[in-house]
Amino acid sequence: MALKDAALYALIEPVVTAMGFELWGIDYRPQGKHSRLVIYIDHADGVSVDHCADVSRQVSAVLDVEDPIPGEYRLEVSSPGMDRPLFTLDQFARFAGHEVALKLRVPFDGRRKFQGLLAGIEKDEVLLRLDEEEYCFPIESIDQARVVPRFED
Numbered sequence: 001m002a003l004k005d006a007a008l009y010a011l012i013e014p015v016v017t018a019m020g021f022e023l024w025g026i027d028y029r030p031q032g033k034h035s036r037l038v039i040y041i042d043h044a045d046g047v048s049v050d051h052c053a054d055v056s057r058q059v060s061a062v063l064d065v066e067d068p069i070p071g072e073y074r075l076e077v078s079s080p081g082m083d084r085p086l087f088t089l090d091q092f093a094r095f096a097g098h099e100v101a102l103k104l105r106v107p108f109d110g111r112r113k114f115q116g117l118l119a120g121i122e123k124d125e126v127l128l129r130l131d132e133e134e135y136c137f138p139i140e141s142i143d144q145a146r147v148v149p150r151f152e153d
Contacts, residue, residue, distance in 0.1 A: 008037070011066055015058050016041055021051070024080045025087035028069070035073035040080045047079035082149035089121050089139055096120040099148040102128065104141055115148065 008026055016023040016039070024040035041047055041055055056077040063069070086092050086100065101115040108114075114137075116130035125136040126145075 008068060011062060011068060012039060012059055015062055016055060019055055019058060021047070021055065024091075025085060027085065030069075030073075033072050035069065035071065036076065037069065037073055038076045038078060040078055040085065042080055052077040052079070083146050086145040086147065089124065089126075092118060092126050092139075092145070093121050095147055099150065100128070101146050101148055102126070102137065102142055103144040104137065105143045106141070108135075108137070108141075112143075 005026055005028055008028055009023070012026060013023045021041040021043050024042045026040070027036075027038040029036045029038075039055070039059060041051065043051070056075060059077065060075055063075070086095060096118050098118055099116065100118045102113070104112045104114070106112070114128055114130065114135065116128045116135075119127035119129045119134060121127065122136065124139050126139060126142065128135045128137065
């Protein structure tokens with residue numbers, strides 16, 4: 001987790017937890033006037049639009065007071081959804097056996113995008129099986145990861 005993301009997480013997590021939700025993760029993308037902060041919340045009973053709006057109001061108030069992000073940005077609060085992003089080793093472990101799509105920070109074997117079966121974790125590495133090969137990616141080398149949803153016919 002980047003230093004800025006860790007600082008934001010430390011500010012946001014107590015607010016989300018106090019409201020009865022799990023802070024699944026945050027995605028901060030600085031892009032000048034188009035910067036974006038996405039907060040993913042989860043709950044065993046699901047997440048509604050009203051839940052997202054309530055969390056957005058509370059987190060926005062904290063961010064307005066603490067002002068951790070310089071300049072303008074758009075705040076979004078969302079459920080992780082079926083194609084949920086994965087942020088931590090614990091989350092990767094929870095979704096072992098599912099298909100995931102990874103995007104690496106730097107190319108490995110000439111490519112940055114991989115999709116395959118999440119075989120699990122080993123120490124600080126994510127194990128991904130593609131066809132008959134298994135790849136080990138250090139968690140810090142992964143820029144983005146998402147579960148690939150499967151729909152039964």
